[in-house]
Amino acid sequence: MQIAVAKVNKYATSESGDTLEVVERPNGGLSVVLADGQTSGRGAKTISQMVVRRVIGLLAEGVRDGAAARAASDALFTERQGKVISTLNIASVDLHSRTIVLTRNNPAPVFVCANDRIDMLSEESIPLGTSRNVRPLITEFALEPGLVIIIFTDGISHAGERRGNPMNVSAVLRSVLEDQDPSPQLLADTLLAHAVRLDENRPADDISVLVLKVTSRTGDNVRRMTVRLPIEGHSRI
């Protein structure tokens, strides 16, 4: 199993309103939690961090993904009375059931690629905090080699729209998947780079792309993680 993330801020903002974190599940496996708070900058960050922290805390206690999403939604609605909302995606790799469970409260679709097919999960889905009793959409996939799942925030779906040149996620995915077995990082980077280009190198929103890929077992038993965190120089504008 390989997981890759690529993330940039909206142009000229120092802080992303998107928050993404990874947590180990108490019964094995891990969950990736991605939230996009309304608006951008500091306020959005506070909301998305609050949502991710709450969801991660519940998952770590063994709460099921759907229940964690509902709890985070109720808490946000109670606190902000529907005035502030946040999208949420949870992708959980469950080593006991040998499945990937996707939980979505996000109008942005999720793409699922397997056996030369690209499917789009685009059922209507409501962000957290919009009302009482917001339901997440939950989809489960067997951990089969070749499965690729692509999740993103609306910085991808809305890229280029202002300039009348909207993003065709499916076409970009297809062009990368034609390569021999692209890495999840290549997929994430290519989608993000394409979106940034459509926004003429000044992203109109925070953008986060998350790719999960199941590959045939090769190599050792070592778990690995790498993180790259660009640090703004004082001399940069």
Place this chain on the structure above:
Amino acid sequence: MQIAVAKVNKYATSESGDTLEVVERPNGGLSVVLADGQTSGRGAKTISQMVVRRVIGLLAEGVRDGAAARAASDALFTERQGKVISTLNIASVDLHSRTIVLTRNNPAPVFVCANDRIDMLSEESIPLGTSRNVRPLITEFALEPGLVIIIFTDGISHAGERRGNPMNVSAVLRSVLEDQDPSPQLLADTLLAHAVRLDENRPADDISVLVLKVTSRTGDNVRRMTVRLPIEGHSRI
């Protein structure tokens, strides 16, 4: 800034007693939190997950690293009356102060490499939960290109000891650092592989290696993360 992790379980155990998680700091930057619970397997995992979750929750609220470590220690001592202990390392990249802050409650040393020097931070340090009022050791470094920090659990320090062939971390680091600008993942993988070899491919303990490296700014503004999670096959022994 690049961060790499390599992690394996003790031989013939399905669960690592080491827990490592990464959390975004509320004022920018991130913290990596690593705990090693006493013994191995399920019980150790419960302890190290509890410690990491508590520390991460506090850091996310803006609590300082040292205070978070003390709080986790007090909670563990209160709950288990000193019968169960856990090591803790926190490495925080603070983008405001432009420093890396290391917090240590772990007898295993930390290595710091800069300007062709390898220094070992090996002041005596007590694990969490041993008594009331356990103090963490805190060390701070400016974010200068070339700085490399290596943190690990005692699976590294004790590798090979049973067979009278103990690990010389400093020598292994020196041999890798002689290469032109090794990636943090290469450093982590090499240390881990060396320890596993000294244990004759049957690690006597869970092993986790965390490497942080500050490089000169090159490339784009994209934050990236990759995770590799080996999945045990049904057919494997």
